[in-house]
Amino acid sequence: MSSFLSVRDLKVHFPTVDGIVKATDGLSFDLERGKTLGIVGESGSGKSVSSSAILGLHRRTSAQVSGEIMLDGVDLLKLSDEDMRRRRGKDVAMIFQDPLSAMHPYYTVGNQIGEAYRVHHDVSKKVARARAIEMLDRVGIPQPDRRVDDYPHQFSGGMRQRAMIAMGLINNPSLLIADEPTTALDVTVQAQILDLLQDLQRDFDAAVIIITHDLGVVAEMTDDVLVMYAGRAVEYGSCKEILTHPEMPYTWGLISSIPDVSGDTSAQLIPIPGNPPSLLNPPSGCAFHPRCTHRDKVPGDLCTTVLPELLPGTRTEGHLKRCHLTNPDVVYEREILPEIAPDLVEER
Amino acid sequence: MFAYVIRRVFIGVILLIVMSLVTFVLFFASPVDPGRYACGKNCSPAQIEQTNKALGYDKPVIEQWTDFLKGVVVGREYPDDPALRAAAPQLVVECPAPCLGYSVVNSVTVNEELKERFPLSLSLALAALLMWVTGGVLFGVIAAVRKGTIVDRGIVALSLIFYAFPAFFIGLFLLKFVAIKWEIVPVPVYTPIAEGGLGLWLQGLFLPGLTLALLYMAGYVRMTRAFVLESMSEDYVRTARAKGLKSRKVLTKHSMRAALTPLVTMIGLDFAGLMGGAIITETVFNYNGLGKLAVDATVTYDLPTIIGLVLLLGTFVIVANIIVDVLYAVIDPRVRVG
Numbered sequence: 001m002s003s004f005l006s007v008r009d010l011k012v013h014f015p016t017v018d019g020i021v022k023a024t025d026g027l028s029f030d031l032e033r034g035k036t037l038g039i040v041g042e043s044g045s046g047k048s049v050s051s052s053a054i055l056g057l058h059r060r061t062s063a064q065v066s067g068e069i070m071l072d073g074v075d076l077l078k079l080s081d082e083d084m085r086r087r088r089g090k091d092v093a094m095i096f097q098d099p100l101s102a103m104h105p106y107y108t109v110g111n112q113i114g115e116a117y118r119v120h121h122d123v124s125k126k127v128a129r130a131r132a133i134e135m136l137d138r139v140g141i142p143q144p145d146r147r148v149d150d151y152p153h154q155f156s157g158g159m160r161q162r163a164m165i166a167m168g169l170i171n172n173p174s175l176l177i178a179d180e181p182t183t184a185l186d187v188t189v190q191a192q193i194l195d196l197l198q199d200l201q202r203d204f205d206a207a208v209i210i211i212t213h214d215l216g217v218v219a220e221m222t223d224d225v226l227v228m229y230a231g232r233a234v235e236y237g238s239c240k241e242i243l244t245h246p247e248m249p250y251t252w253g254l255i256s257s258i259p260d261v262s263g264d265t266s267a268q269l270i271p272i273p274g275n276p277p278s279l280l281n282p283p284s285g286c287a288f289h290p291r292c293t294h295r296d297k298v299p300g301d302l303c304t305t306v307l308p309e310l311l312p313g314t315r316t317e318g319h320l321k322r323c324h325l326t327n328p329d330v331v332y333e334r335e336i337l338p339e340i341a342p343d344l345v346e347e348r
Numbered sequence: 349m350f351a352y353v354i355r356r357v358f359i360g361v362i363l364l365i366v367m368s369l370v371t372f373v374l375f376f377a378s379p380v381d382p383g384r385y386a387c388g389k390n391c392s393p394a395q396i397e398q399t400n401k402a403l404g405y406d407k408p409v410i411e412q413w414t415d416f417l418k419g420v421v422v423g424r425e426y427p428d429d430p431a432l433r434a435a436a437p438q439l440v441v442e443c444p445a446p447c448l449g450y451s452v453v454n455s456v457t458v459n460e461e462l463k464e465r466f467p468l469s470l471s472l473a474l475a476a477l478l479m480w481v482t483g484g485v486l487f488g489v490i491a492a493v494r495k496g497t498i499v500d501r502g503i504v505a506l507s508l509i510f511y512a513f514p515a516f517f518i519g520l521f522l523l524k525f526v527a528i529k530w531e532i533v534p535v536p537v538y539t540p541i542a543e544g545g546l547g548l549w550l551q552g553l554f555l556p557g558l559t560l561a562l563l564y565m566a567g568y569v570r571m572t573r574a575f576v577l578e579s580m581s582e583d584y585v586r587t588a589r590a591k592g593l594k595s596r597k598v599l600t601k602h603s604m605r606a607a608l609t610p611l612v613t614m615i616g617l618d619f620a621g622l623m624g625g626a627i628i629t630e631t632v633f634n635y636n637g638l639g640k641l642a643v644d645a646t647v648t649y650d651l652p653t654i655i656g657l658v659l660l661l662g663t664f665v666i667v668a669n670i671i672v673d674v675l676y677a678v679i680d681p682r683v684r685v686g
Contacts, residue, residue: 085592088590090592093590094590096583098583101583102587103587104584104588104602104605105584105606105681106606106679106680106681108681112587115588115591115593120592151682153682
């Protein structure tokens with residue numbers, strides 16, 4: 001039996017005058033209803049491009065999308081434009097990063113939320129407005145019957161994101177994609193929005209994909225984690241596995257660069273050296289090798305010449321990693337853990 | 349909103365007063381003796397001086413200007429001579445408020461001059477505006493939607509070609525070939541609505557309006573194309589698509605609405621500018637509009653007419669600006685005051 005959402009070998013390529021930009025290059029993952037997948041990676045690693053592909057937002061004229069996106073037994077990539085449009089916003093909905101720019105400044109919040117409802121339901125404006133008020137109430141906006149006629153600029157950042165969530169959920173989608181839903185918000189508001197998303201997910205029994213570069217969000221929200229680098233998955237497994245026993249140097253880098261305010265605040269952050277690679281002309285072999293500090297542990301020039309497969313790691317079958325290291329668990333225990341959590345090591 | 353408009357009108361009036369002063373000063377700063385012009389070629393210095401005195405050109409500039417302002421408020425008589433009025437009242441021209449002056453060159457008050465020319469220029473500007481906005485926005489949107497295709501390139505190239513041609517070329521071409529030689533449309537003659545009805549009025553405006561429209565359209569095609577393309581890459585357009593809206597609806601409701609704001613600004617200013625700026629087109633079609641009046645008045649050093657025109661056209665620019673700003677608030681809720 002296949003899963004509710006099953007993505008296989010998804011590729012999103014953008015032909016340009018300089019060559020093909022492989023923004024997503026062979027991505028596969030599964031997701032069940034009621035579960036949350038976190039997609040993590042730096043800017044430009046292909047997170048947003050992949051999720052836009054699930055929603056069918058790429059224009060055929062500018063992007064080549066291939067592979068398979070099975071949602072509830074239907075391959076979304078085989079649908080016609082019109083059939084995909086009918087599903088967009090109804091079966092699959094998306095919440096965007098910056099709620100101020102993601103809402104039209106000239107229309108009221110209620111108009112925009114109601115519009116999302118009217119696209120897929122043949123109802124009057126009045127009914128749609130009532131439904132919008134109901135949803136605004138649901139996402140915790142006070143006095144929704146009054147605020148429904150406000151314009152986006154009259155809302156605070158957190159309220160705008162709540163309104164965006166209301167817009168995304170108004171048609172009871174079975175899959176919700178949240179593209180960095182808390183990045184543009186205050187830290188205090190971030191927690192509220194995440195709580196809200198979790199509550200609503202439980203109520204709606206939706207599958208949720210959260211795109212983020214914040215491992216705190218990952219730890220709090222997700223069941224599974226997919227780490228992306230240069231358009232490919234480099235590590236994939238359950239949230240707990242990935243955060244406690246990461247086996248790919250890039251994931252180590254992400255974890256090491258989280259500031260730990262509860263511990264020794266004088267400890268230095270350890271950033272990942274270098275910059276994300278060009279997707280137009282990615283490095284040979286493992287795309288991460290130019291920035292990897294562990295590649296001398298791999299014999300020969302495997303890292304620079306051969307692209308590692310996404311294979312099960314050393315601990316469990318479900319934990320996949322794309323790395324040539326033969327003993328990543330040992331390296332992590334000995335070299336990484338003492339640096340990021342010395343107290344934890346002492347306890348052991 | 350109301351208070352805002354009042355404030356803008358008040359500032360506009362002050363601006364007009366300053367404009368009239370500047371025009372007076374500039375006129376008298378030129379090396380030409382207006383009396384010499386009014387009197388004629390063979391006048392003796394004494395006669396010129398007498399003419400200047402009769403026309404009031406001998407008074408200090410500031411006094412002439414205050415006399416003018418007084419005329420605007422309470423009206424004036426030409427010539428302003430109580431003795432003449434008592435002796436021969438039929439020689440005195442009444443100019444009721446708001447009096448903009450008396451053109452000696454044309455022997456008529458400026459108000460009457462402007463009143464006669466104004467409908468033509470307004471009609472012409474309206475006809476041109478209608479055509480260029482319709483065409484410009486339509487082709488601009490088509491070019492934006494078909495970006496990068498042959499249709500897009502064709503539209504942009506064609507609009508550039510029209511833009512590059514001077515007005516007298518397009519105007520003469522339309523007149524000589526389309527109207528006279530090929531007889532596709534009748535030779536345009538301006539007929540006011542009151543005289544010939546809507547049909548003849550439109551017929552008279554078609555070719556000259558088209559001439560102006562073709563010139564202005566190029567800019568609007570390119571501008572609309574750029575604004576629509578810009579708005580199509582906005583996040584809220586992506587949101588609209590993510591809702592599952594049909595692409596036509598995304599374009600009309602979300603993209604084009606955003607592209608409207610900058611277009612409205614341009615339309616307002618171009619319309620006001622065209623009121624007195626269609627000189628070449630008016631000349632080609634031999635239409636006596638405000639543009640032609642301005643040229644004639646400048647050539648004959650007809651100060652009262654020049655000032656009247658400057659103020660009328662200035663008023664148009666100011667009013668157009670106020671209307672544009674009010675429209676902003678209608679279009680964009682973020683601009684709404686209070």
